[in-house]
Amino acid sequence: SFPGGKFEPEEDITLKDTALRETEEEIGVPRSNIRIIGCLDDFPTISKFIITPFLGLISKNQKLTRDEREVQKILKVPIDFFINKINFSEQEFNVADEKFPVFYYNFYNEENGQTYTIWGVTAFLITHFLELVYNVQIGASKARRPTLDDIVRRHQYLK
Structure with a gap:
């Protein structure tokens, strides 16, 4: 799956902030190294969540470091x-x-x-x-x- 998680009102102002924060937490890419280029349509899930997918660019040389509590493997x-x-x-x-x-x-x-x-x-x-x-x-x-x-x-x- 992609990095992601719940909107945290005490940390996030927008869903874009959530996407950037979760990416930094889960795979170690600093927010400043991500260029958001767009957003796909919201996706409702059977588990009663609505996913708002953002598209971002990072350098192909960007080091990815997984949070072992949340990410099993980076592929x-x-x-x-x-x-x-x-x-x-x-x-x-x-x-x-x-x-x-x-x-x-x-x-x-x-x-x-x-x-x-x-x-x-x-x-x-x-x-x-x-x-x-x-x-x-x-x-x-x-x-x-x-x-x-x-x-x-x-x-x-x-x-």
């Missing part, structure tokens, strides 16, 4: 990997007779011989970014992304 994946459709898969899941997509990327890391599955909201945000910025259509599903109303209905359905 650098080249953007070309995500653009190659062979690395992408998707499934649909049904809730209350509606279909919703779940996206997956399986990344083989040659440095350590491990395969990592990037999926769920993280994969969806990456795919959405590629579609907006690179004009690349990755997903083929006719299923749609859930809206906030879908999430509310789903929670009523699951009670």
Whole structure:
């Protein structure tokens, strides 16, 4: 997943502040070394959160230091990997007779011989970014992304 967390009113003035603070806390990139270039659409989750994803640039030489309490591993994946459709898969899941997509990327890391599955909201945000910025259509599903109303209905359905 990407760095992120909850808005802290005693520390953050805006959600952009939250994104910068969480990035600094989780992977050690000082706020002053991040250039925010935009923001994607809010993304409601089934766990009743709304994610506001910010896009930022850092130097490719920026040292990343993980907070061991919050981050298991830092994985650098080249953007070309995500653009190659062979690395992408998707499934649909049904809730209350509606279909919703779940996206997956399986990344083989040659440095350590491990395969990592990037999926769920993280994969969806990456795919959405590629579609907006690179004009690349990755997903083929006719299923749609859930809206906030879908999430509310789903929670009523699951009670």
